[in-house]
Amino acid sequence: MQSNKKICVIGLGYIGLPTAALLANRGYDVHGVDVVQSTVDIINRGEIHIVEPELDTFVKAAVNSGKMKADLTPTKADVFIIAVPTPFHEGYVPNIDYVISATRAIAPYLKDEDIVILESTSPVGTTDKVEEVLKEEGVNTSKLYIAHCPERVLPGHIMRELVENDRIVGGTTPAATEATVKFYNTFVEGEVLSTDARTAEMAKLTENSFRDTNIAFANELSILCDKFNIDVWELIALANRHPRVNILQPGAGVGGHCIAVDPWFIVHAGGEDAKIIRTAREVNTYKTEWAIEKIKNEALKFENENGRKAKVACMGLAFKPDIDDLRESPALFITKRLISDGLDVLAVEPNISKHKEFEVVNYKDALEQADIVTFLVAHKEFKNLDIESNLDFCGVTNK
Numbered sequence: 001m002q003s004n005k006k007i008c009v010i011g012l013g014y015i016g017l018p019t020a021a022l023l024a025n026r027g028y029d030v031h032g033v034d035v036v037q038s039t040v041d042i043i044n045r046g047e048i049h050i051v052e053p054e055l056d057t058f059v060k061a062a063v064n065s066g067k068m069k070a071d072l073t074p075t076k077a078d079v080f081i082i083a084v085p086t087p088f089h090e091g092y093v094p095n096i097d098y099v100i101s102a103t104r105a106i107a108p109y110l111k112d113e114d115i116v117i118l119e120s121t122s123p124v125g126t127t128d129k130v131e132e133v134l135k136e137e138g139v140n141t142s143k144l145y146i147a148h149c150p151e152r153v154l155p156g157h158i159m160r161e162l163v164e165n166d167r168i169v170g171g172t173t174p175a176a177t178e179a180t181v182k183f184y185n186t187f188v189e190g191e192v193l194s195t196d197a198r199t200a201e202m203a204k205l206t207e208n209s210f211r212d213t214n215i216a217f218a219n220e221l222s223i224l225c226d227k228f229n230i231d232v233w234e235l236i237a238l239a240n241r242h243p244r245v246n247i248l249q250p251g252a253g254v255g256g257h258c259i260a261v262d263p264w265f266i267v268h269a270g271g272e273d274a275k276i277i278r279t280a281r282e283v284n285t286y287k288t289e290w291a292i293e294k295i296k297n298e299a300l301k302f303e304n305e306n307g308r309k310a311k312v313a314c315m316g317l318a319f320k321p322d323i324d325d326l327r328e329s330p331a332l333f334i335t336k337r338l339i340s341d342g343l344d345v346l347a348v349e350p351n352i353s354k355h356k357e358f359e360v361v362n363y364k365d366a367l368e369q370a371d372i373v374t375f376l377v378a379h380k381e382f383k384n385l386d387i388e389s390n391l392d393f394c395g396v397t398n399k
């Protein structure tokens with residue numbers, strides 16, 4: 001039934017490309033759009049430009065069957081899905097410029113009864129803004145169905161979660177919600193829940209702020225425990241034996257392009273009233289600065305005692321264990337800061353082979369050469385290493 005529908009997906013990154021490829025494999029005719037020529041070319045060869053399990057198989061099948069092609073410009077379609085980046089400007093001001101330019105780009109191709117879906121994580125009010133921009137472009141939006149459907153997939157499991165996760169759909173009108181829910185129900189096995197656009201936008205920001213706030217609690221505990229000379233890992237394990245307590249694990253901060261970014265969208269709009277969410281962001285950022293100071297103090301102590309600079313092994317650069325993603329990574333931030341502050345650093349990341357700013361050292365070589373070892377990410381390679389470190393910020397030596 002769905003095969004007569006044509007879909008235009010704007011933005012072929014971690015969200016847009018898997019979505020496009022999945023829909024093509026479900027029988028839709030998919031026209032993918034990206035502003036980067038090399039991305040378009042790679043996809044049209046049936047190949048992929050990002051790392052994600054199973055995605056290559058889906059893209060290859062989609063392109064070979066003629067169901068999916070990529071292009072630099074949109075085309076006429078029945079459903080438009082916008083999945084472009086939503087970072088922030090200087091000073092944590094949300095940047096919806098990509099959403100606006102994608103909206104302007106599809107305007108000439110829209111016809112009555114089309115569905116326009118914003119999947120990008122967005123500040124509250126952005127879906128209404130999409131409608132406003134379309135009106136500015138001369139589109140009669142009263143005949144369109146415009147909705148927000150935030151994405152909540154876990155990188156590494158995207159192809160499965162795109163189908164299995166529950167989804168939230170919020171339209172600018174009840175009719176838009178209904179039409180969009182109907183569309184997602186053609187390929188989502190999870191429940192597709194209905195609300196309005198602003199609630200859907202806030203729901204996604206809330207999910208990530210909830211994670212950020214809970215991690216901030218653990219990070220604050222880790223700083224307090226260091227002051228009180230208590231092992232925070234043991235403390236949390238004990239406290240979590242309470243049937244209604246579930247404290248998360250502390251780390252070197254909070255990273256990634258979602259949890260470390262999205263809460264600012266709430267803080268920016270909420271001002272003075274977003275107290276806990278702002279403070280959580282500040283606590284998590286402070287944890288990274290606190291870790292830097294601890295490492296530098298240890299290096300200074302070594303230099304004073306030994307009359308030479310310490311070699312410091314920074315174990316892990318990614319924003320979380322067992323991935324190669326360095327976006328907004330506190331471990332990378334710490335490593336770069338130590339290097340720029342003149343420390344002799346051995347940067348270790350088992351999931352990447354090189355970095356444009358410094359040499360990446362094999363972890364075994366680094367451990368042989370290092371005077372000081374600091375664990376920044378709990379990668380599986382670092383478990384069971386039999387090393388004691390008072391600079392283990394991710395608890396990997398405790399496991």
Ligand SMILES: NC(=O)c1ccc[n+]([C@@H]2O[C@H](COP(=O)([O-])OP(=O)(O)OC[C@H]3O[C@@H](n4cnc5c(N)ncnc54)[C@H](O)[C@@H]3O)[C@@H](O)[C@H]2O)c1
Nearest residue numbers: 011012013014015034035083084085086098102120121151
């Ligand atoms: N990656 C995730 O795990 C994840 C999870 C949930 C939500 N999100 C959200 O989804 C959105 C997209 O994230 P992503 O990870 O796919 O980003 P990404 O950077 O991987 O991909 C975005 C793509 O959009 C392209 N693009 C930018 N402007 C464009 C335009 N005007 N027209 C066409 N293409 C354009 C870029 O070239 C890029 O290929 C963001 O709002 C993000 O916060 C991402």
